[in-house]
Amino acid sequence: MSKRQQNKEERLNRIIEQAEILFLQDGFERVQMQDIADAAELGVATLFRYFPKKDQLIVAAAVRNLTPTLDTFKQLTTAPGDSYTRLEAILDYLLEQQLKQTSHSRFREAFESYASFVTSPLPDIDDYIDLQCEIMKTLEPLIEDGKTDGSLRSDIDVKATVVTIINAFGTFGNNIILKSHISYLEDDIEPAIQQRVLREMLLSYVRP
Known part of the structure; x- marks a missing residue:
């Protein structure tokens, strides 16, 4: 260069x-x-x-923000171990990021809220969508192994279940953490506890 x-x-x-x-x-x-x-x-x-345009810069910032997630998912979904172990590692990574309440996760939540309310699609929004698709594609090795390695239930649609689990856990965690300062929560059901409960619920659903 x-x-x-x-x-x-x-x-x-x-x-x-x-x-x-x-x-x-x-x-x-x-x-x-x-x-x-x-x-x-x-x-x-x-x-x-x-x-x-400012909206182009907003999208560029969102793409930059999301890129480390792609790199981490690539590592976790191809790591040694069965499908269940790798799925567990992904949820643990998401939980760790959520509990840190990093500026990255707060920015992503703010961006997706902003993008969903604009009257017309943001310029270059396809770059962000394509990156999300790439992240989902990294799950393919985990999904394929999950159909045959015996670590996940054999009576479920593995792809639909894995994608739903990751999306549900990610969305719930970001939402409850970022809104905790405006939500009433008893001490014994604080966000971290609810996230861990949901993690166990989701993992227990796929265990044979």
């Missing part, structure tokens, strides 16, 4: 990184392109050359 191209890549990464911070801090609607340019130490005209 040439020095010029390297500088361009570094500038792009800095723009997206600063945009994600500001979007999470102040909200997608309130943040202006000038705010992002200032945070990235760029002229606003330069910023618009990279992203002519």
